[in-house]
Amino acid sequence: MRFSLDAGNTAWLLTSASLVLLMTPALAFFYGGMVRGKSVLNMLMMSFSAMGVVGLVWSLWGYSLAFGPNVAAGWFGNPFTNFGLTVSDASSPAASAGVPALVFVAFEATFAVITVALISGAIADRVKIGTWMAFAAVWVTVVYAPLAHWVWGGGMFGADGWVAKHLSMPIDFAGGTVVEINAGAAGLALALLVGERHGWRKDPMRPHNLPFVMLGAGMLWFGWFGFNAGSGLAADGTAGRAWVNTFLAACVGMLAWLGIERFRDGHATSLGAASGTVAALVAITPAAGTVDTYGALAIGTVAGAVCALAVGLKYRFGFDDSLDVVGVHLVGGLVGTVMIGLFATNGNHDSYYPAGSQDGLLYGGGFTQLATQVVIALAAVVWSFGLTYVIGWVFKRTMGWRIPQQGEIGGIDRHEHGETAYETVTQGSVRTGHSVHIGHSVHIGHREIRV
Incomplete structure (x- = not known):
């Protein structure tokens, strides 16, 4: 196959990659504002260190594991085919869009980085930075890259996989399973393994800097346009559809969360506005290119309301998910992935619609696509939670996760980094x-x- 460069698509994907990379520092501020003042540097460092570790792994074997030729019946890609980024433009997954292979590598690297960084919010305030960085290298290799291969690399969720053959072609436009459900389920596993923060449910642990939270949420919203609108790999109508759906879902998600807060607590808070925006962005991610305006509004509204309620589950079930990774990213990812089965439509020529997928239930397609979306959502939960728990347990028995109690009380910033x-x-x-x-x-x- 001869490769023909498309300068417009290439420029758009480079721009999108830069926008997605910005999301990790944005997440650092979003998370950093939500912790106490004695933990903010550590929270920032967990996101920044994820960039360093994942970038190295991705350049050596991570990309090849995710997008190399099928190994073991599509469980993962061959880690040696593109080891060290020996890639060919003609055989790149983005070749048909006229995008060079290394540009596609860069775009996908930013997704791997943000997914790992998202997990850190579940274990804020209490873990060793060295253990976290070692975990990040193993997790992106063992958990993230294979799941990315299933969904985007032609593996088990691809056209030749069991789900497509027995139900319909799964739809995950920009990472509802690979990023959101994956990070949320991993966060739950680590929160259970690492245990509660000292004083949780007894001492006040309020956000120390709400302007940081709002700044981070705004930067995330900005970066998310690259995340979703770039995932079609082209500067075309699908990118426009994804951009508009991303914008609209975030708008109504924020309003829905604020409505729940106002009704339940009597106040509509800045933290709620930021959280509702992010929850809806999470949910629209897998659906951005596949639903129409009404679908985007419905997904954003449901995600904002459901996630506002779901963040309280940690108190009911007793797991200390510090910054609500489970309530926002796991629950939001499930909402968006499953609701594709209700609202997917090929009625617009500007939509992304993989061959073999079907319209959603509310658009005359029956239950098949809904069943497909439920299956891939549950598979992602089981894969991520199970493997993360095993990996986390090994690190608990070897390097250890927790800093000493006195270090936690005095502040993890000073204990781990020697700074405040x-x-x-x-x-x-x-x-x-x-x-x-x-x-x-x-x-x-x-x-x-x-x-």
Whole structure:
């Protein structure tokens, strides 16, 4: 096959890759604002370190595992075919769109990075940075890359897979299974393994910087246009459809979450606005190119409302998912993936519609596509939760996950990184312009601080 470069599609995918890469620092601010002030640097570091670790793994064997030729009946790709990014433009999955192989590699790398970073919110405030980084390398290899191969690399969820042959072709436009359900199920497994934060459900653990949260959510929303509108690999009508659906779903998801808050708690909060936006973005991700305007509005509304209720499940079932990775990403991913089976439609020429898929139940397609979407959603949950639990258990028995209790109480930033984000007390002095001695007290406003 001869490769013919399409400059427009290539420029759009490079732009989309850059937008998706921005989502990981955006997530760092989103998560960083939600933790206490003594943990914010560690939260930022968990996202940034994921970029470093996953980028290295992806360049060596990760991409090949996800997009190499089928091995073991499509369970994963051959890790040696494209080892070290020895790729061919003509054989790239993006060749038909006229996009060079390395541009496709870059785009997919950013998806792997953000998926790993998402998991970190479930175990905030309490784990060793070294264990986290080692886990990230193993997890992206063993869990993420094979699931990406199933969905996007021609593996088990592809045209020749069991699901397509016995039901219909699964639809996951931009990562409802690979990214959202995958990260949410992994977060649940680690939250159960690592255990509760010291003082959880007893001490106040409120967000320390809500402007950070709002900034992070806004940057995520911006980056998500590359995430979804870039996933068709072309600058065309499907990209436009995905962009509009992404925008509309986030709008109504925010409103739905705020409505639940107002009715339940009497207040519509900034944290709720940010969370509702992200929940709807999660849900529209697998459906962005396959549903019409009404489908996008329905998915966004349901996701905003359901996720607003789901974040309370951790208190009922007793697992400390620090930043609601389960309630937002697992639940939101399930909502979006399954609701494709209701709202998928090929009625618009600008829609993404893989051969062998069917219209959703509400568009005259019957139950087949709905059953297909339920099957792939459950398969992703079982795969991610099961393997993550095993990997996490091995790290618990070897490197160990938890920092010492005193380090957690004093602040993971200082314990793990030797830094604090907001330095107010230094050795021998307080930032008031006056030198004091250890063991003496100093008054700042109406507060007395002993140093």
